[in-house]
Amino acid sequence: MAPLGLDLPGAGAAFGGGAALRWAMAGALALSFGGAPLGSLLIARRMSLMGDALSHGILLGAAAAFLLAGRDPVALTLGALAAAFGVTALASLLARTRKLPEDAAFAMVYLPALAGAAALMSRREGPEALEALLFGAAGALDRGGLILAAAVASASLIGLALFIRGFVAESVDPGFTGSEGAGGRLHLLLMMLVALNLVAGFRAFGALMTVALMMIPAGAARFWARGYAGQAGAAIVISALASEAGLLLAARSGIEPGAVMTLCAAALFAASGLAGLNGGLIVTLAGRRRLAGRALVP
Amino acid sequence: MARIRLVDLSLGYAGEPVVRRLDGVFAAGQATAVVGPNGSGKSTLIKALAGLIAPMAGRVVIEGASRREVAYLAQGGGVDRDFPISVEDLVALGFERRLGLFGGVGPAERARLAAAIAAVGLTGLERRPIGALSGGQLQRALFARVMVQDAPVILLDEPFSGLDVRTTAALGEVVRGWAAEGRTVLVTLHDLALARRLCGQALVFARQVVAWGPCGEALTPAHIETARKLADAWPGLEAA
Numbered sequence: 145m146a147p148l149g150l151d152l153p154g155a156g157a158a159f160g161g162g163a164a165l166r167w168a169m170a171g172a173l174a175l176s177f178g179g180a181p182l183g184s185l186l187i188a189r190r191m192s193l194m195g196d197a198l199s200h201g202i203l204l205g206a207a208a209a210f211l212l213a214g215r216d217p218v219a220l221t222l223g224a225l226a227a228a229f230g231v232t233a234l235a236s237l238l239a240r241t242r243k244l245p246e247d248a249a250f251a252m253v254y255l256p257a258l259a260g261a262a263a264l265m266s267r268r269e270g271p272e273a274l275e276a277l278l279f280g281a282a283g284a285l286d287r288g289g290l291i292l293a294a295a296v297a298s299a300s301l302i303g304l305a306l307f308i309r310g311f312v313a314e315s316v317d318p319g320f321t322g323s324e325g326a327g328g329r330l331h332l333l334l335m336m337l338v339a340l341n342l343v344a345g346f347r348a349f350g351a352l353m354t355v356a357l358m359m360i361p362a363g364a365a366r367f368w369a370r371g372y373a374g375q376a377g378a379a380i381v382i383s384a385l386a387s388e389a390g391l392l393l394a395a396r397s398g399i400e401p402g403a404v405m406t407l408c409a410a411a412l413f414a415a416s417g418l419a420g421l422n423g424g425l426i427v428t429l430a431g432r433r434r435l436a437g438r439a440l441v442p
Numbered sequence: 443m444a445r446i447r448l449v450d451l452s453l454g455y456a457g458e459p460v461v462r463r464l465d466g467v468f469a470a471g472q473a474t475a476v477v478g479p480n481g482s483g484k485s486t487l488i489k490a491l492a493g494l495i496a497p498m499a500g501r502v503v504i505e506g507a508s509r510r511e512v513a514y515l516a517q518g519g520g521v522d523r524d525f526p527i528s529v530e531d532l533v534a535l536g537f538e539r540r541l542g543l544f545g546g547v548g549p550a551e552r553a554r555l556a557a558a559i560a561a562v563g564l565t566g567l568e569r570r571p572i573g574a575l576s577g578g579q580l581q582r583a584l585f586a587r588v589m590v591q592d593a594p595v596i597l598l599d600e601p602f603s604g605l606d607v608r609t610t611a612a613l614g615e616v617v618r619g620w621a622a623e624g625r626t627v628l629v630t631l632h633d634l635a636l637a638r639r640l641c642g643q644a645l646v647f648a649r650q651v652v653a654w655g656p657c658g659e660a661l662t663p664a665h666i667e668t669a670r671k672l673a674d675a676w677p678g679l680e681a682a
Contacts, residue, residue, distance in 0.1 A: 318520070
């Protein structure tokens with residue numbers, strides 16, 4: 145029997161063996177630590193769809209790398225990374241002209257990038273290849289991918305630890321950080337960290353599913369904590385639970401892991417909305433009942 | 443002490459000038475009320491001094507302090523009240539410049555934090571989310587953040603708008619205290635009586651200087667009327 149008992153029946157179909165499942169579980173855990181706190185920050189800044197836009201934007205670089213170098217993981221990662229930085233920088237530049245709000249600026253850049261990726265891939269490889277980039281390929285996380293995920297998670301946590309005061313200040317009061325002279329640089333840094341996490345996860349779990357694991361747990365965490373630090377911690381736990389449970393279920397069922405992980409995250413979001421201590425449905429209803437009871441007392 | 447020099451300063455948006463060819467000096471250690479009708483360019487001027495708007499022409503020279511040693515409080519606070527942050531953490535953001543990347547909030551900072559929160563009358567509300575504060579309480583918290591910044595130059599854009607008399611009086615005392623400490627304070631105001639009470643100097647302004655000097659000389663009915671007429675002469679001033 146394999147360590148941790150992960151030589152599961154069915155794992156061979158979805159992952160090509162238990163070792164691949166263990167790589168995937170370790171990688172997903174790393175991405176939970178790196179991505180979920182960033183997701184919490186994006187939600188708090190009302191930028192939830194920025195991650196989604198970036199996840200589409202990186203596909204142009206991945207598609208170009210695929211056409212140039214085939215399935216070489218290093219080339220795919222570098223291509224996606226270049227596209228992520230390009231999309232972020234171009235959208236930020238557009239937003240700075242003040243002609244467009246930032247979300248609209250991202251739309252102006254990521255949609256053409258996505259269209260370019262679709263055109264490249266469908267001409268040479270057919271639409272299935274693009275789907276693999278969007279939704280991931282089971283068992284694609286090899287040793288190199290795992291090291292990348294761990295490195296990105298470490299970079300994200302270090303970046304957050306160093307710049308969290310600036311990120312929060314810029315989120316709460318952009319004028320304040322502007323007057324301190326750091327606003328634009330902090331914003332760009334945050335988007336770069338988001339981009340790094342998406343690039344680290346997209347080959348194994350797909351660009352869309354990676355952003356789902358960043359954002360849905362962060363949304364669920366808001367039902368468990370009031371402050372950002374508590375929400376970021378809760379988001380890590382929820383993201384780790386969703387991704388590990390999702391991978392195990394995917395290994396047993398043979399369904400694409402990215403999809404199962406996202407559905408697990410959605411289930412945890414629903415459970416949090418129901419039972420969460422910070423404004424969950426049960427707590428809210430109980431509070432209303434107490435209030436109604438008090439009103440009856442003279 | 444720091445002073446601010448305006449050198450042939452013109453400001454605007456999208457190539458349209460709002461403020462034309464300002465020259466003058468905000469003296470070190472003085473509180474100056476910037477007074478003018480709506481849309482006269484007061485906020486534009488304050489933003490330029492804070493470094494948020496690049497001049498179309500000319501320059502702003504801050505002598506005796508760096509650009510990062512300027513504290514700025516935006517009109518209406520400019521705060522996202524839905525962000526998950528407590529009063530204490532909001533005020534502690536004022537330490538950002540001083541602590542840098544690797545510094546932490548230690549006992550000395552905690553003592554200053556508590557003193558600032560107490561000075562604005564928010565003791566007991568430290569853990570409250572900012573979204574649960576009234577408008578007056580939030581403005582008190584933002585004043586506490588400015589205190590914590592300990593900046594030699596303080597820029598306040600209509601800091602008393604929408605506040606009740608009691609809160610205005612309490613925060614007005616804070617502004618007087620800053621001036622007494624030798625900080626250079628600029629505050630945009632509509633209430634002329636309040637301007638006279640808080641500030642020794644006044645700049646009457648309507649896209650250009652109407653009067654600039656001690657309150658007694660600058661805040662005359664004739665100057666205020668001139669500013670109003672100048673403002674009425676320009677269409678679309680509300681954006682400024």
